[in-house]
Amino acid sequence: MKKRIIASLLTASMLAAALAGCGGSTAQTADTSADAAGEAESAQGDPATVTEKETNVSATADADLSGTTITFWHSMSGVNGEALTALVDRFNEENTYGITVDAEFEGEYDDAINKLKSSMVGGSGPDLIQVYEIGTRFMIDSGWVIPMQELMDANGYDNSNIVPNIAAYYTIDDQLYSMPFNTSTPILYYNKDMFDAAGITEVPTSLEGIDAIADDLVNKGGAGEALSMGIYGWFFEQFICKQGLAYANNDNGRSAAATAVDFDGNGAALSIVSAWKDLYDKGYAPNVGVGGDAGLTDFSAGKAAITLGSTASLKQILNDVNGSFEVGTAYFPGIKDTDQGGVSIGGASLWAIQNQDDVKAQATWKFVEYLVSAESQAYWATQTGYFPVTNDAYNEDVFKQNIEQYPQFQTAIDQLNDTKGEYAGALLSVFPEARQTVQTEIENTLNDKETPEEAVQKMADTINASIEDYNLLNE
Numbered sequence: 001m002k003k004r005i006i007a008s009l010l011t012a013s014m015l016a017a018a019l020a021g022c023g024g025s026t027a028q029t030a031d032t033s034a035d036a037a038g039e040a041e042s043a044q045g046d047p048a049t050v051t052e053k054e055t056n057v058s059a060t061a062d063a064d065l066s067g068t069t070i071t072f073w074h075s076m077s078g079v080n081g082e083a084l085t086a087l088v089d090r091f092n093e094e095n096t097y098g099i100t101v102d103a104e105f106e107g108e109y110d111d112a113i114n115k116l117k118s119s120m121v122g123g124s125g126p127d128l129i130q131v132y133e134i135g136t137r138f139m140i141d142s143g144w145v146i147p148m149q150e151l152m153d154a155n156g157y158d159n160s161n162i163v164p165n166i167a168a169y170y171t172i173d174d175q176l177y178s179m180p181f182n183t184s185t186p187i188l189y190y191n192k193d194m195f196d197a198a199g200i201t202e203v204p205t206s207l208e209g210i211d212a213i214a215d216d217l218v219n220k221g222g223a224g225e226a227l228s229m230g231i232y233g234w235f236f237e238q239f240i241c242k243q244g245l246a247y248a249n250n251d252n253g254r255s256a257a258a259t260a261v262d263f264d265g266n267g268a269a270l271s272i273v274s275a276w277k278d279l280y281d282k283g284y285a286p287n288v289g290v291g292g293d294a295g296l297t298d299f300s301a302g303k304a305a306i307t308l309g310s311t312a313s314l315k316q317i318l319n320d321v322n323g324s325f326e327v328g329t330a331y332f333p334g335i336k337d338t339d340q341g342g343v344s345i346g347g348a349s350l351w352a353i354q355n356q357d358d359v360k361a362q363a364t365w366k367f368v369e370y371l372v373s374a375e376s377q378a379y380w381a382t383q384t385g386y387f388p389v390t391n392d393a394y395n396e397d398v399f400k401q402n403i404e405q406y407p408q409f410q411t412a413i414d415q416l417n418d419t420k421g422e423y424a425g426a427l428l429s430v431f432p433e434a435r436q437t438v439q440t441e442i443e444n445t446l447n448d449k450e451t452p453e454e455a456v457q458k459m460a461d462t463i464n465a466s467i468e469d470y471n472l473l474n475e
Contacts, residue, residue, distance in 0.1 A: 060362035066098030068363040070127040073106045073116070075348070080182070081105065083383035091370050099363045109135070109348065110432065116353075120144055125353050127364045130181065132348045133169060134431035137253060139351055140177055141429065141474065146352040149175045151365040161390045162372070165416050168424040169345050172254060178349035179368050180389040182380075184312040185343045185419075186238050186292075187412055188333055192326040194221035194305040203330040206337045207275040210306060214284040217305040227285040228304035229276075230294030231442050233435025234346055235308055237425065240268045242334035244341035247426035258428055258467060264460035271335045273445055273452040280446045287446050290439050296320075308332065310346065311412035312385040318406070329411040331418075343415060344425030347386060385409070387416065429474075430466040437462045 076084045088103045106112035109132040119125040120142075131139055139145055148170075152159055159167065159176060166180045190203060198221030204210045214226035229235070240247050245268040248258035263269040279285035288295050292310060299307035300320035309317070314329070321327055332343050350371070352364050370376060377388040378396035388394055394413075403410055428434060441455040450458070 060358050062097055064359055065363050065366065068098065068359055069100045069102055070360055070363050070367060072101050072103045072128045072130075072367070073112050073126040074103060074130040075106060075109045075112050075132075076130070076182070077105060080384050083380060086383075087371060087376055087380065091367060095366065095370065097363070097366055099366055101367050113138070116144075123355075125355065127353055127355060127360050128367065129351050129353060130348050131178070131351050133346055133425075134428070134435070136170060136177070136349075137257070137427040137429045137431070140172065140427075141257075144353055145177065146354045146361060147175055147177050148179045148350075148352060148368070149177070151352060151361065151368070152176065155362075155365055155369070157369065161392060163387070163389055163391060163416070165419050165421060165424075166345055166387065166389050168421040170349055171424075172427070178351045179372060180345075180349045181347070181371060182312075182384065182386045183345050183347040183389055184310045184386055185345055185412060185416055186235060186308055186332045187311055187415060188306060188308055188330040189299060189317060190306045190328045190330065191221075191223070191299070191302065191304075192328045194223050194325070195328070197221045198305075203328065204306075204333060205331065206334040206339060207279060208336045210333065211275075211279060211282070211284065214279070214282070218284075221305055223305035224303040225284065225286055225298065226305050227279060228288050228295035228298040228307045229285055230288060230292055230296075230308075231290045231439050231446075232292045232294070233438045234292060236269075236272060236435075236438045236442070238332055238343050239272045239335055241344050241423045241425060242332065242339045242341040243268050243271065244339065244423070248428055252425065253427035253429075254424075257471065258426065259471060260464045260467060261434075261460050264456050269456040269459060270452055273442060273455050275335050276442060277445050277452055287443065290443065311387070311409065312347070314406065314409055314412075315385050318408075327408060329408040331411065331415045342419030342423035344423060345416075387412065428467070429470045430463065433466050434463045 072088070074081075074084060085103065088101050092100055104126075106115055109130075112129060113131055113135055116125055116129055125144070149159070151157075162176070162180065166183050167176055170176055170178050170180060188203070194217055195201075195203070198213070198216040200213050200216060200221070204213060210227055217223040217226045237247060240263055245266045246252050246262040247268075248261050248263075250256040250258050252258070252262075276285070280287065288298055293313065295304070295307040296309055296313060296317060298304040300317055302321075302325060318327060334341065350368055352361065352368070355361075371380075372390050374390060374392040374396050377390050377393035378399040380386060381388045381393065382398055382402040388399060393399060403413075438459055441450070441459050444450050445452055445455040
């Protein structure tokens, strides 16, 4: 079965449509349809010659690691890229094993994962790759990876040090498949000055609550718009989690691969699209564009009273506001005040690639262990705005000082700790395409091209067809 999975996945090609990724990264949708796979297979030859590989890890003595070079593919650029380069350089200079890490920027997340598909045909893949969270099901299905749990077990690593609500997303059947690295959640940002001017003392916990105070924010608080919210599939997924409902069947694709979405039958999607459309029609939440960062500009410019964004956007927002007003943060809203669900993480994790080389596998683990050490994670968090993924990093002085300087970030930590593991989020084979579909249908609804009911039906039909094609291809 895995040989067929590998054959089909290797042949996936790219669509040009772009999505905004967590923390400002950009992602594109990958075409995993049967037609696209067949066309690519004809062009590339028969990738089924790639054989299924064993993933058992053999112990390797530290002394045998000297002179080993491992290749690490990542998708961090800008400030995040500078912080990651600093960590890699520090490891290369200070590790006592004689390991060298060759870190290579491979473009955005989809660029990297598509290069991985091509490289695995010729056996030239990396030893470690950073993959966005919605690529998790793809990576598991591929058969190319050494589950991170095997490396941890072989080295006696206590995975209880990994923050449980972060580990939950990447854990299937009690096995951690990849190591969380750059992790974020969405939160609500608000203009405290506008709230004070409007006499509003409580931050809304839902879209329903935003609706209730929107007039005061505009008429008394001086807001040009109450809510600046980008049309983003990740937010749609979070609204489902906040309702305590499932995105897809088979326990959100965790007890078995999803065969269909659930959000059409359980009412989650209709609640979201209807509430969004209502705020739009009232002029409280105009269409500010597609993507996770689309709503930040109006907020930072002092036009919008509220926006939604990644925790990793906090420092950028504060820099852009530059003291012109006080920025407050609160939990990501639900649809109604009665919603009691949580949030799911975004970002990316680190995947060890099975290259049939125990020495490189052990060297890869040494580097991963360094990246999630308390010192490294505290540094990474303060430089980027992502969460530390290990518990001991929160006790580092540099991280504590960062929280003192940016108290707004405490909201994100509290929200993560208050979220139960059952809201870890869905695993879906066609998530990139699904997000694109959701965004298109929400925008069509706002533009009066279809009703909320029609939009939800189109979402479900389109995504279910993609899931069916993928599953048929990989039987």
